[in-house]
Amino acid sequence: DVKVTQSSRYLVKRTGEKVFLECVQDMDHENMFWYRQDPGLGLRLIYFSYDVKMKEKGDIPEGYSVSREKKERFSLILESASTNQTSMYLCASSLFSLAASYNEQFFGPGTRLTVL
Amino acid sequence: AQKITQTQPGMFVQEKEAVTLDCTYDTSDQSYGLFWYKQPSSGEMIFLIYQGSYDEQNATEGRYSLNFQKARKSANLVISASQLGDSAMYFCAMSTYQAGTALIFGKGTTLSVSS
Numbered sequence: 001d002v003k004v005t006q007s008s009r010y011l012v013k014r015t016g017e018k019v020f021l022e023c024v025q026d027m028d029h030e031n032m033f034w035y036r037q038d039p040g041l042g043l044r045l046i047y048f049s050y051d052v053k054m055k056e057k058g059d060i061p062e063g064y065s066v067s068r069e070k071k072e073r074f075s076l077i078l079e080s081a082s083t084n085q086t087s088m089y090l091c092a093s094s095l096f097s098l099a100a101s102y103n104e105q106f107f108g109p110g111t112r113l114t115v116l
Numbered sequence: 117a118q119k120i121t122q123t124q125p126g127m128f129v130q131e132k133e134a135v136t137l138d139c140t141y142d143t144s145d146q147s148y149g150l151f152w153y154k155q156p157s158s159g160e161m162i163f164l165i166y167q168g169s170y171d172e173q174n175a176t177e178g179r180y181s182l183n184f185q186k187a188r189k190s191a192n193l194v195i196s197a198s199q200l201g202d203s204a205m206y207f208c209a210m211s212t213y214q215a216g217t218a219l220i221f222g223k224g225t226t227l228s229v230s231s
Contacts, residue, residue, distance in 0.1 A: 033217075033218065035221075042221045042224050043221040044221075045218050048218055103219070104163055107153075108160070109160045110160065
């Protein structure tokens with residue numbers, strides 16, 4: 001069974017802390033994504049990666065960085081957490097596809113991060 | 117601009133009734149794909165159904181069907197015979213050449229099914 005796992009389901013951190021959110025997929029997918037989900041705003045793309053050590057900014061990269069040292073692992077880093085980063089964070093992965101019209105993404109269970 | 121619009125923040129339906137969740141999209145690409153995902157209260161995103169822009173038939177997967185009207189740029193999800201377990205948030209999403217590997221998501225519709 002294909003799987004995307006995230007290191008924590010729930011996380012509570014303090015303002016100013018450095019926060020690491022880890023995502024691992026076992027499907028040998030090239031593409032990995034980090035989204036943030038807030039009520040009424042849907043899913044917004046933070047960063048994505050199409051290969052090891054490659055990354056691209058999404059719609060809301062400010063305050064975040066990412067790391068992809070291995071194909072199966074994609075980490076989201078909050079350098080100095082702030083209360084406005086309290087949110088649900090979803091990781092996803094997909095296969096490389098030449099057909100731009102089809103790139104189904106497989107999602108992890110999400111991490112609910114609270115920054116106090 | 118590429119965009120997905122879901123105009124229904126919340127929908128209510130009784131068990132065994134059919135329900136339609138609306139989705140309109142905007143893209144200048146000729147080749148694109150449309151997806152629907154379900155997100156229960158537990159948080160995981162579950163893929164439901166896919167429609168390619170060149171597919172002539174509407175996609176169906178069990179109780180789910182996608183009512184694809186290309187000229188109107190709409191891709192509505194129809195759930196037949198609703199069940200209590202269908203209560204969840206539903207997201208419409210689009211993939212295009214311009215968007216690259218990323219999906220563009222709508223803001224979601226919360227569906228509540230009552231007995």
